[in-house]
Amino acid sequence: MIKFLNPSYVFKLSGKLLNLFKAFLLPIVVVGLIFSLFLSPEDYIQGDTVRIMYIHVPSAWISLLSFAAISFFCILNFLFKLKNVTLIYKSLAPIGLTFNIIAIVTGSIWGQPTWGTWWAWDARLTSMLVLMFFYITFIFSYKFINNPDRSIKACTLISVLGLINLIIIKYSVEWWSTLHQPSSISLTRETTVHFSMLIPLGLMLFALIMYVAVIFLMKYRIETIRIKRKGIRKL
Amino acid sequence: MSFEIFLMDGYGVYVWSSFGFTFLVCLFLYIRTKKTLKKLEKDFIKEAQNLPEEQFKDIRKQKIAKEILISHSRS
Numbered sequence: 001m002i003k004f005l006n007p008s009y010v011f012k013l014s015g016k017l018l019n020l021f022k023a024f025l026l027p028i029v030v031v032g033l034i035f036s037l038f039l040s041p042e043d044y045i046q047g048d049t050v051r052i053m054y055i056h057v058p059s060a061w062i063s064l065l066s067f068a069a070i071s072f073f074c075i076l077n078f079l080f081k082l083k084n085v086t087l088i089y090k091s092l093a094p095i096g097l098t099f100n101i102i103a104i105v106t107g108s109i110w111g112q113p114t115w116g117t118w119w120a121w122d123a124r125l126t127s128m129l130v131l132m133f134f135y136i137t138f139i140f141s142y143k144f145i146n147n148p149d150r151s152i153k154a155c156t157l158i159s160v161l162g163l164i165n166l167i168i169i170k171y172s173v174e175w176w177s178t179l180h181q182p183s184s185i186s187l188t189r190e191t192t193v194h195f196s197m198l199i200p201l202g203l204m205l206f207a208l209i210m211y212v213a214v215i216f217l218m219k220y221r222i223e224t225i226r227i228k229r230k231g232i233r234k235l
Numbered sequence: 236m237s238f239e240i241f242l243m244d245g246y247g248v249y250v251w252s253s254f255g256f257t258f259l260v261c262l263f264l265y266i267r268t269k270k271t272l273k274k275l276e277k278d279f280i281k282e283a284q285n286l287p288e289e290q291f292k293d294i295r296k297q298k299i300a301k302e303i304l305i306s307h308s309r310s
Contacts, residue, residue, distance in 0.1 A: 008298035048243035052253045106253040218268045225275045
């Protein structure tokens with residue numbers, strides 16, 4: 001376990017994992033796309049627009065999970081000052097922001113044929129937009145605050161406040177009357193999505209997680225090399 | 236293959252634009268990240284090579300630097 005805190009071990013491991021994930025990424029994406037665009041059935045109410053779910057839902061999940069992970073690592077870093085952890089949240093934040101934007105845009109495109117509008121200021125949509133601002137503020141705070149201690153404090157504060165927003169996002173469809181439907185997939189309740197639609201959804205989630213892993217590892221290596229370059233300049 | 240598969244009962248424009256947008260954003264992020272990584276690896280090696288012989292030797296002994304050199308020479 002301790003070796004995972006060793007930056008040189010993690011850097012070497014990241015190179016091996018990167019090659020492995022890259023090899024699997026394209027085939028999984030192709031299979032996921034074939035299932036979600038051509039093989040899955042249309043919905044009896046929404047018709048073919050339901051296919052947007054196969055990218056909208058995994059993207060939203062990834063953006064929420066990324067922020068939860070960022071908050072966890074920020075608190076960990078705030079308490080124990082672990083250098084590797086800083087690299088992890090710096091690598092995760094741009095990915096989370098990207099998937100947050102994808103979720104908002106694809107949700108908006110899905111909203112037009114389903115609700116008859118591109119956007120509504122309802123609780124779920126608005127709280128997802130607020131999450132985007134949290135991501136942007138978070139990225140700005142580690143990019144533009146040069147003092148490392150202040151940067152860690154700012155990042156932790158933003159991520160903890162963002163956690164409250166994550167809870168609002170999760171329960172927004174239950175607490176308020178929203179245009180957005182309640183979640184159809186739950187760990188605690190029975191899922192209301194048919195098995196034939198769960199397969200492409202699972203495949204696309206897996207494909208996007210694989211993509212996230214590839215980008216994350218590349219970003220992790222970027223951040224590590226940046227630190228190493230600073231070391232060279234000091235020589 | 237019927238053209239209907241792509242039209243999707245008139246909903247094709249929404250479905251394809253959603254997938255297209257996602258594909259383009261993901262492709263952009265991938266290319267940009269890869270380009271940055273390659274550039275940083277290249278700059279790191281260049282800066283290391285500009286150091287005096289002794290210091291360069293020391294850096295080459297470091298595991299991360301060694302890994303960067305291997306990764307860059309592979310690509």
